[in-house]
Amino acid sequence: MSRKEPQIWPGISRRTFIQKSSLVLTGLAVTGVPEISWAVHGDTLHVRNYQDLTSLDSVSSLSAAEGIISAAINQNLLRFKPDGTWDTQLDAAESFEQIDETHYAFRLKKGQLFSNGYGEMTADDVKFSFERMVDPAMNALNRPDMGPLSHVDVHDRYSGTFVLDTPYAAFIPVAVAGPSGEILSRKAVTAVGGRFTTEPPCSSGPYLFKSWQAQRKTVLVRNPQWTGRKPDFEEIHVYAMPDPKTAEMAFEAGELDCAWISVETVEPFKQNMPDNSSIRVLPSGRNYWLGMNQENPALTDIRVRQAIQYAVDVEAVVEAAWFGLAKVSNGPIPEGMVGHRDSALIPPKGDPEKARQLLSEAGVELPLRLRMDVNSDSLELTAVQVMEWSLRKVGIEVDIRPQDNSTFLTIGREDLGDQWRDVQLFMQSFTGLADPYYSLTWFTSAQLGIWNWERFSSEEFDRLSDQALATTDPAARSRMYRRMQDLMEESGCYRFITNSVMPQIYRNTIKPAFRADGYTMLREIRRPGSGS
Structure with a gap:
């Protein structure tokens, strides 16, 4: 119609x-x-x-909004093709090849200059750019992008070799071609104190x-x-x-x-x-979900979190907020990618009666009042309003708290104070990349208090994350990533919404x-x- x-x-x-x-x-x-x-x-x-x-x-960028700009002013060794695929092509590199499972060799094109008088791009600049991402002193927000990168050996002015501690299936699409793989000038970044924010010292x-x-x-x-x-x-x-x-x-x-x-x-x-x-x-790789901080006193009982999962009618949320253009999500990994699940464990329509039963078993006095943080984007506001309607039907009253994006991105971070302890429910979305690793790495135990605001922690999840990274067999990786998404859903910390459209x-x-x-x-x- x-x-x-x-x-x-x-x-x-x-x-x-x-x-x-x-x-x-x-x-x-x-x-x-x-x-x-x-x-x-x-x-x-x-x-x-x-x-x-x-x-x-690259050590402190927060979103794809910054990557849109940095990709125009910087170079990677490889970049994605502009054809709607995740295929890569040479960028700053004249050649790039995988030697074995843990070594990748590159040679730069000659005569590529950094602006503002910082001279020609060299293999040492590549070494600097990648090794600062894994330097503990830098505390890079996007450190997981580099996986098990150990160091970069420089052979001469233009060539070098990446050395990984273990195999890393996502090394090329995430570490090399992604935003964290942009090549910066050692001289320029050092001259401004080792970091910068919104005014890069040079470009190439x-x-x-x-x-x-x-x-x-x-x-x-x-x-x-x-x-x-x-x-x-x-x-x-x-x-x-x-x-x-x-x-x-x-x-x-x-x-x-x-x-x-x-x-x-x-x-x-x-x-x-x-x-x-x-x-x-x-199509969009952006994963939207409702997250629950399991360390907040109101949500420590898994039955309460599961009740929220069953209460939320995902089909209604997607229809109202995405006008039927997007599909219901079965997990963070989108359709067409290794590890995509054919279905979620909890039906997208939900089950209000099951939700009421779980709340009763948990001994919750109704109405249960919870806070829900959300980005003040009109789409996300519509989505949480539908969630509020679903939750109210089972006796949960939600206080929706819209925030501008820059403020919202701080609420779950431990390094900024104790505000994370007050987080209860929140609608979140992360951008994906060309490999399923990028869709799930933010939920490991190592990401607690950084990007893992749900405080979800699972030894099995962490172990599978490492194993899937070191595995090149697509079928084996798919099994591992599907199990990881099952673990997320079983924890009660997540209600997956959609992988969206753009x-x-x-x-x-x-x-x-x-x-x-x-x-x-x-x-x-x-x-x-x-x-x-």
Whole structure:
């Protein structure tokens, strides 16, 4: 059934309102809407990012929002192809090969220069970039990306060998081609004290970092020293727009070239598409779930957590929040990837009667009042409101606490204080990558108080995580990863929701490029007819 274009005032469609109010939109920076240039034309590309930056340093970056930008200004030895797959191609490397299960050899292309006078990229810069990720003193948030990396041997100015302690099946897609594998200049990072945040000291990619305005935009410019294919745009303006509605208004007003939009507007856009524009609804590796802190006094009894699992109607959540565009999730590992489960242990529809029975067995006095933290994103707010409705039916009352993303990302971290002890329920989502390891590594015991906010700890899970990493047989890995997801669900700490989708709208004046999980690949965006 088609949906009519929504009217926000009698007789005035959303499209008309946007066009009439576009001048107002551009002047609202003081209220949190970024200032955007009036027209999208010429040599500047305008793109939405779903949140602002926290850090462009690989040891402290928090989200894919930062990876979208860092991938345009930095190089990896290998990078993902812009064809919607997780296949890789050479980037800074002239050659890259696996010697055996624990050794990988590389040779850099000659003449690749870091900006700001920091000279040519060398094998020592590769060594520095990877070894700082595993240095305990750095306390890198994304340390798990490196797996069992021991060190990097440098042979000469351009070549070296990665040495792993044990085999690591995800080494290439996660450690080498992923965001943590970006190559930084030893001289530059050392010169700024060994770390940086939102102002990188130099770049080597096709674009350079020019400026960053907090909560507004990041500006990238074409790198004049880049020896690869010349980028099609002189500048890229990346706007921090946490609210997809703001992005949709900006796109309709003619001020963005490409934007990730909300699922609820896909059908209205298709029914009344802006001129010369297209939409793609892309698969997403982003895993959404309801998490429960099992160390909070209200949730220490597994029967209470299981009651919450059975109470939540996942089908209703996905239908309401994703408008039928996404599928119900059977676990963090998405469909089509090694380790995907055909079904969850608890039916997605849930079982309210079973939930009431578990609460009764646990001796819970109803109503049980719990706090639920959530990112203040409209999609996630809709999802938790449906969860609240499901939970209320079994006698659980929920206090929903929306927070901006930067605040939300701190609530479960031990290094920032004792606030994690007050966490009870929360809706969380993590980005995936090209290997199932990346979907599950954040739930090991080593991640307690870092990304494992549920405080889930299982010796079997940890052991299987290590074994699956060291195993190259897909069938064996699949069995291990399926069992790991069973353990997560059996703990009562997780109610899996969806692996989501990512709708992207763009002008036909550009040739967009997206990763296999739907994220924009800025360096790969072209003008139609400009070649690959």
